[in-house]
Amino acid sequence: MPGRQQEMIARDSLVIALSACARSGSQSKTRRFLSGLSCDELRYIAGFLGTSILESDRDHPCSRAQLAERIAEFQRVLPINPERPEDRDHKMLVLLEYLCRSGLQRFSTQAGVRSSRASAAQ
Numbered sequence: 721m722p723g724r725q726q727e728m729i730a731r732d733s734l735v736i737a738l739s740a741c742a743r744s745g746s747q748s749k750t751r752r753f754l755s756g757l758s759c760d761e762l763r764y765i766a767g768f769l770g771t772s773i774l775e776s777d778r779d780h781p782c783s784r785a786q787l788a789e790r791i792a793e794f795q796r797v798l799p800i801n802p803e804r805p806e807d808r809d810h811k812m813l814v815l816l817e818y819l820c821r822s823g824l825q826r827f828s829t830q831a832g833v834r835s836s837r838a839s840a841a842q
């Protein structure tokens with residue numbers, strides 16, 4: 721059971737960290753939302769935020785449609801799980817919901833755009 725215990729610790733840590741990223745008025749509802757997600761879904765959200773921080777060059781409000789477009793760009797650079805292709809769409813929806821619930825529409829979401837353009841140029 722050590723693997724299961726480690727996953728639960730990782731999951732709890734991700735919930736705490738991701739809810740701390742939310743705007744101050746949105747933290748408790750964001751934590752409730754995150755508490756219902758799997759560790760894999762939480763890692764996906766954390767990966768998107770991490771990539772956004774590293775590749776960001778802007779910080780302004782985005783509409784839900786613009787967020788969805790940028791999340792799709794992020795997904796293009798991720799490997800596809802051939803056993804669960806529907807998993808991608810589900811995670812995109814979960815991430816989009818997190819960004820909106822947490823008040824992070826202002827969060828720079830240019831994630832993956834540079835990477836996908838660099839890959840396309842090669």
